[in-house]
Amino acid sequence: MTSLPQNRTAKKLGLVIDLDVCVGCHACVISCKEWNTGGYGSALSDQHPYGEDVSGTFLNRIHSFEVTPEGGQIIGEAGDARVVHFPKSCLHCEDAPCVTVCPTGASYKRAEDGIVLVDEDKCIGCGLCAWACAYGAREMDIAAGVMKKCTLCVDRVYNETLKQEDRVPSCVRTCPVNARHFGDLGDPNSDVAIMVVERGGFDLMPEQETRPTNKYLPPRPRTSLSDSAPIIPLAENTEGARGFFAWLDKTLDRI
Amino acid sequence: MHPAYSIIVFTTLSGLGYGLAVVLGLGFLDPSLLMTKLAYLTSLALISIGLAASLLHLGNAQRTWRALSQWRSSWLSREGVMAIATFVPLTLSATLAIFADRHDVILGFITVFGALVTVYCTSMIYASLKTVNSWHTKLTPLCFLLFSLAGGFLFASAFLGGNGLVAELLALLFVLLALVTKMVWRNRATTLLPISTPETATGLGFIGKVRLFERPHALDNYLTREMGFRVARKHAAKLWVIAFVFGVVLPILALLLALAIGGGPAAQIALVLGVVAYALGIFVERWLFFAEAKHAVMNYY
Numbered sequence: 001m002t003s004l005p006q007n008r009t010a011k012k013l014g015l016v017i018d019l020d021v022c023v024g025c026h027a028c029v030i031s032c033k034e035w036n037t038g039g040y041g042s043a044l045s046d047q048h049p050y051g052e053d054v055s056g057t058f059l060n061r062i063h064s065f066e067v068t069p070e071g072g073q074i075i076g077e078a079g080d081a082r083v084v085h086f087p088k089s090c091l092h093c094e095d096a097p098c099v100t101v102c103p104t105g106a107s108y109k110r111a112e113d114g115i116v117l118v119d120e121d122k123c124i125g126c127g128l129c130a131w132a133c134a135y136g137a138r139e140m141d142i143a144a145g146v147m148k149k150c151t152l153c154v155d156r157v158y159n160e161t162l163k164q165e166d167r168v169p170s171c172v173r174t175c176p177v178n179a180r181h182f183g184d185l186g187d188p189n190s191d192v193a194i195m196v197v198e199r200g201g202f203d204l205m206p207e208q209e210t211r212p213t214n215k216y217l218p219p220r221p222r223t224s225l226s227d228s229a230p231i232i233p234l235a236e237n238t239e240g241a242r243g244f245f246a247w248l249d250k251t252l253d254r255i
Numbered sequence: 256m257h258p259a260y261s262i263i264v265f266t267t268l269s270g271l272g273y274g275l276a277v278v279l280g281l282g283f284l285d286p287s288l289l290m291t292k293l294a295y296l297t298s299l300a301l302i303s304i305g306l307a308a309s310l311l312h313l314g315n316a317q318r319t320w321r322a323l324s325q326w327r328s329s330w331l332s333r334e335g336v337m338a339i340a341t342f343v344p345l346t347l348s349a350t351l352a353i354f355a356d357r358h359d360v361i362l363g364f365i366t367v368f369g370a371l372v373t374v375y376c377t378s379m380i381y382a383s384l385k386t387v388n389s390w391h392t393k394l395t396p397l398c399f400l401l402f403s404l405a406g407g408f409l410f411a412s413a414f415l416g417g418n419g420l421v422a423e424l425l426a427l428l429f430v431l432l433a434l435v436t437k438m439v440w441r442n443r444a445t446t447l448l449p450i451s452t453p454e455t456a457t458g459l460g461f462i463g464k465v466r467l468f469e470r471p472h473a474l475d476n477y478l479t480r481e482m483g484f485r486v487a488r489k490h491a492a493k494l495w496v497i498a499f500v501f502g503v504v505l506p507i508l509a510l511l512l513a514l515a516i517g518g519g520p521a522a523q524i525a526l527v528l529g530v531v532a533y534a535l536g537i538f539v540e541r542w543l544f545f546a547e548a549k550h551a552v553m554n555y556y
Contacts, residue, residue, distance in 0.1 A: 002325045061471035069463035103332035104321035125314020134386045136552035139477040145314020202458045207450045216458050
């Protein structure tokens, strides 16, 4: 059924992505591809992987944006431009338009935990769900002719053959700086829900009215370059020097 | 958006076919004439070729039957159901006309209803997508319906061979109505401010202006190929003039010529040429409909 589930449980599994700490290393992109090419559904194919025109199917991508505040075009004048690395995968929206447009019933949202999945045996590869998604979360696999998307590693998070610490999505498990967090965003006492409240987590494109489950944490304010400028000429200032350096400072002053 | 040939061929041909089916259903053509029987076959052929073309862009066309299952939520599914359902009264009407020289009013009415609903469903596939601002308006189904009706009456005039004054006048009316509606549609599309921006897409607008610093991939991917199509945008103004000349000016000239001549082979040839020009014009219009459409996901690129 491609109608959205009517009797939803409160459980909303999803990701919280911290834009303050992501360093843009793309490790989650690779671990996602590695896990999912051998897991749920058909493999994530590449086209011309060793040729000139390389392309392939990925469920998770890292964009890097430059954000420039008003007046920040001139370094240090009115705030500084900064680079924000931006991981992007399916947001498992509550009002997922990709689900309702599907003509075959391949695309569906699970009532029990809100994960949006594609039943590849039903998918005809028409691509309409990718058109309906504002976030670019769905990519057609050219080799298999079916739509691929983030499964929230549904084959890991409930997998009791894995160790407890591995029962999180592959991207979360692999992130070297803990920029990605997994949990139940429907439970106000979960770590992820508390994190969202404390850090002011936000939705992407709220105007599309998709009500995403995944939340993004904003980059923290940084000390401006102009504020830290007075600290820089420390070499001129020997106040507070002790021991050998204090003696050397005094002696050299006397000469 | 990437203008897939299969979808352009589908919407152009099936739009014409359903338009012709509406005129046939309304009983404008005398079922005892050979031309009317040909008109029925043409309508069925256009719809069938269109539907067959629409299957060409699918990744797994062998499962197409599944697309009939989700009519409760999906406009694409509704379109499939309605397209197949409309074949029944249309084929029955065609059979009656071809073998019994008869036109059944009730069957005709059901055909008209089915054809109009099918075209409406086709247009709603696009109009329902909030991600493409220029499509997301009630004007989109209005344009599709008017283009279909204009094509239908034009086609019927050609089959009537200049002997159908009412059909010709209605063709003239619908071509002009379609033109006006499309101009309003295009004016809206070219002047509207996109509801999503790089700032809302990233949520970083509170810091400042957002610009892509580095793409997630060095070359193309499915998303940039499918949503980031820009080739026709470069020639959009020229293509719009071509669509206008072929889709409006030439068919109107053909209709006026036919009205002036008032029947005979010369009028019929003029009208046939008018239909061909109209189909080419609609083809270019559909190309622009896709190629000029901007998708929200491109805010990330």
